[in-house]
Amino acid sequence: MDQGFFILAKMKSNNQAREIPLKLVLTGILFLAAIFFFGFLAKVVVIGKNDLFDSHVFEFFEGHTSPLLVDVMNFITFFGSRTFLLPAYILLVCLLLWKKEKRLAFDVALIGITADLLKLALKNGFQRQRPEMPLLESLQSYSFPSGHALSSFIFFSAIIYVLWKQENMNRVWKWLIAVLLILFSILIGLSRIILRYHYPSDVIAGFCIAFSWVLLSLWLLNKLHFYLQNRRAKI
DSSP, X not given: OHHHHHHHHHHHHHHHHHHXXXXXXXXXXXXXXXXXXXXXXXXXXXXXXXXXXXHHHHHHHHTSOOHHHHHHHHHHHGGGXXXXXXXXXXXXXXXHHHTTOHHHHHHHHHHHHHHHHHHHHHHHHHOOOOOSSOSSSOOOSOOSSOHHHXXXXXXXXXXXXXXXXXXXXXXXXXXXXXXXXXXXXXXXXHHHHHTTSSOHHHHHHHHHHHHHHHHHHHHHHHHHHHHHHHHHHHO
């Protein structure tokens, strides 16, 4: 009987060992795919000035845009702006501190700060000019990648990260809210295209680099917290 128990325990440990690398492999593949696609867009579309894809998408929306749609998109695009995101980050961090969740507050604050620095670095690095004839006011900042797409995706991912850490929350609600937030960030990106504030390639690149940055940030933060815990244990 002891031998049977040992075999079952060994099989269970082997299964767990196989599950962990599989998650890491899938995450790694998604991370590299997003980085690769961002690099492809940067090289072919921005540096190579191949605007065929962008032109086709703009042509499609030109035939399907109405004043009502413009008003709706202008409302939605606000939620990807710094005017909304900066107070939203501050409110979220303060709420976490009030709930005495200092680690989560630190994580969210660091993700928000580094995301903004990343956005500025990429925009100033590529210096792509914005599309001509925007439907509303003209913008003077650079176009690639879309800051609204990048920033909104990272912010909503931070909210999802916080929700996933809430043990008393139903898992179904976690998935539902996560899907809705991701869809809303995609809608924000779409608003930038319809309003002609960004090329479609800007928005796609913004989502790609945001997705990669979320994965990298969470991985590094987990490593950092693990290191700090071990250091405290040794003191």
